[in-house]
Amino acid sequence: MRTVLDIKGLEVTYGKVEALRGVDLSVGDREIVALLGNNGAGKSTTVSAISGVVRSRAGTIAAYGEDITAATPWSIVERGIVHVPEGRRIFSRLTVHENLQIGGYTVREGTSVDKRITQVYELFPRLAERRHQQGGTLSGGEQQMLAIGRAMVAGPRLIMLDEPSMGLAPLVVAQVMDAIASINESGTAVLLIEQNARAALKVAHRGYVIDSGRVTLTGPAAELRTDPQVVEAYLGA
Template sequence: MTESSTGRALQIDGLDVYYGRVHALRELSIHVDEGEIVALLGNNGAGKTTTLASVSGVVPARSGRIQAFGTDVTTAKPWEIVGAGVVHVPEGRRIFSRLTIHENLQLGGYLVKDEKVVDQRIEEVYERLPRLAERRTQQGGTLSGGEQQMLAVGRALVAGPRLLMLDEPSMGLAPLIVAQIMDLVQRINESGTSVLLVEQNARAALRIAHRAYVVENGEITLEGPAKELAADSRVIDAYLGA
């Protein structure tokens, strides 16, 4: 991995990704500045999840370049990318249902060599999310959908992310819980963590994001400040309704 520019949490340039013969991402270019929340909007199959999977090193790029905090991670292994400070909360939460909340959180620190640091981060998660603290010995699979999403985010925080990538954190949740999740994301960002937010709930995402991109068929079709996109008739018609 080679060093490059700084000031950017994430820089993606000309990314092409294929699934067999399917051209999933087409010269996609986006960036996240340090301290930003950037939303990536689009319909199912547009390429949002593929973008995060490519950054995480799970799906290889055919061409293009990915940089995280000035370091080229285009061909890095997933654990190297986590080590560089980029942590991905996947769609569907993917917590370990038979493990307790505390055990799930401990797994978030699997790359952290200092156990005291892991313990300190877990306590910080409990302070931030007291509902998890109250249930720390409860199996993850017995939690509500919203609590499982909070656990998935908490587990990611134990890894010590500088850039947190969230894939559909509001999926399947009641509006009140969605508001709580978005508030959590905003508070995480205010504490110094950059965020790339993939979200079908465009209204909720644009409410907290600084900037946003719209992806269609693997290509960026719109980009700009979140407030401007929220007022853009094309975004309103496609994603926000009347």
């Protein structure tokens, strides 16, 4: 399997606080990889370092064999790596359609943007019904769909989703996870950052558990679902 993303020995500090301490992580082509952990474990810092928003103190980040450790956030997007941040961060005063159009700002061909927006509407029919509504009027689940859809308009080879299930009802979480599986089946690799281990491990192929800035456990998702440490810490008895 070709490696899309390969992280070695990643270290990030905030002042004197060590947020990441030697993280190793990889994502293969057409793979869904879950990064699990509690609040403050280092999940969001990891994805922020990958996307160039946070700078690492040590370690390397490679995409398709190319070192992107010091690359700018916009050049990382141009390489096909797109980050959907925690909290959705849509443009609340713009319509659904306008939000999706902004997702294609790095795409040079307008026809490609239009085609991808059509595909987003097929993936999320609810967005198609609300294409003329302002983003701020959508429900939490619809806003999450819009944030994911906006990222897909960029045509990513790897999409990184930071806590996509946060604050959503169980039924909506299931819908979002189904959409993530569909995106992956279409050929896009996924790095799924989640506290909701139960939902994440249902769709992921592999997983990593991070605690206090270190990867403490890794393996196939099916094995992690039954691992005693994961069951006790994240899945309940």
